[in-house]
Amino acid sequence: MPSPWAFLPASIEAEQSNPSRPLGKSGEWAKYFASLSGNPRIQLPQGARTAITAASAVAASAARRTWRAFTRSHCGIEQLASVLSELTSGIDGLPDFHDVFAAHVIVLGVDGLSTGIYALDPATFSLVLVRAGDFTEQTCKLLRGLLAPKSAAFTLVLSADMAALPDVYHGQLGIREMYVHSGFATQKAIEASTVLGLGTLPTPAIPDTMTAELLGIDGVRQNPVYSLTVGTTDPVGAGAGQ
Numbered sequence: 001m002p003s004p005w006a007f008l009p010a011s012i013e014a015e016q017s018n019p020s021r022p023l024g025k026s027g028e029w030a031k032y033f034a035s036l037s038g039n040p041r042i043q044l045p046q047g048a049r050t051a052i053t054a055a056s057a058v059a060a061s062a063a064r065r066t067w068r069a070f071t072r073s074h075c076g077i078e079q080l081a082s083v084l085s086e087l088t089s090g091i092d093g094l095p096d097f098h099d100v101f102a103a104h105v106i107v108l109g110v111d112g113l114s115t116g117i118y119a120l121d122p123a124t125f126s127l128v129l130v131r132a133g134d135f136t137e138q139t140c141k142l143l144r145g146l147l148a149p150k151s152a153a154f155t156l157v158l159s160a161d162m163a164a165l166p167d168v169y170h171g172q173l174g175i176r177e178m179y180v181h182s183g184f185a186t187q188k189a190i191e192a193s194t195v196l197g198l199g200t201l202p203t204p205a206i207p208d209t210m211t212a213e214l215l216g217i218d219g220v221r222q223n224p225v226y227s228l229t230v231g232t233t234d235p236v237g238a239g240a241g242q
């Protein structure tokens with residue numbers, strides 16, 4: 001059976017086989033955020049994390065359905081902050097979220113935020129503007145033609161630092177562990193959204209190149225792996241589970 005590394009881009013594989021290259025978090029995201037240092041940033045409310053208990057998470061998981069359409073009402077910036085806080089918080093037995101992932105937010109309808117694409121800066125829990133504008137149509141394309149972004153509040157995209165995987169996950173199964181980790185982290189964001197009364201549409205089925213171009217990441221070492229579209233929902237349930 002071929003090594004899992006056989007599926008990594010050639011440039012990364014070559015670097016992994018060079019023993020003189022010091023391992024460690026590869027610094028991809030530090031470089032990326034340095035490149036955005038002159039951009040406008042919005043401080044997210046601190047301490048907005050939803051108090052998700054084990055019981056509320058179980059209840060949220062049981063109640064949760066995938067939503068294909070939302071109400072078009074905006075969500076609040078506090079709700080977005082809570083979801084991001086939960087997304088990026090620690091998971092027992094796994095590396096820190098930010099040792100591997102960066103989170104982008106495509107803002108479609110959030111009170112207190114202009115539409116556009118933002119990157120979550122973990123150092124300050126602030127959103128750094130990557131591109132201003134309405135990216136609803138492009139977000140529908142990212143989701144392979146799903147129309148949910150037209151009525152959603154925001155789409156989150158998780159991207160992985162592929163060069164960091166062997167060090168962060170300590171082994172050849174690192175690439176698999178990264179995908180599993182992205183699912184765990186997104187599940188927490190789904191549960192937080194559900195506890196907050198928001199609906200979610202998860203899908204990792206997003207095209208690498210188009211997504212990377214939209215987010216302004218390189219798409220190879222910085223690789224988009226998962227998306228979560230979140231919106232306000234109709235209490236009578238129209239739009240869920242369709």
Ligand SMILES: Cc1cc2nc3c(=O)[nH]c(=O)nc-3n(C[C@H](O)[C@H](O)[C@H](O)COP(=O)(O)O)c2cc1C
Binds near residue numbers: 067146201205
């Ligand atoms: C890992 C994962 C991948 C998914 N990928 C897609 C997808 O590519 N396209 C899509 O329309 N929905 C996708 N979804 C949403 C599922 O289709 C949806 O969860 C499924 O219909 C089950 O419905 P439920 O979430 O209401 O239980 C995905 C969900 C998960 C958890």
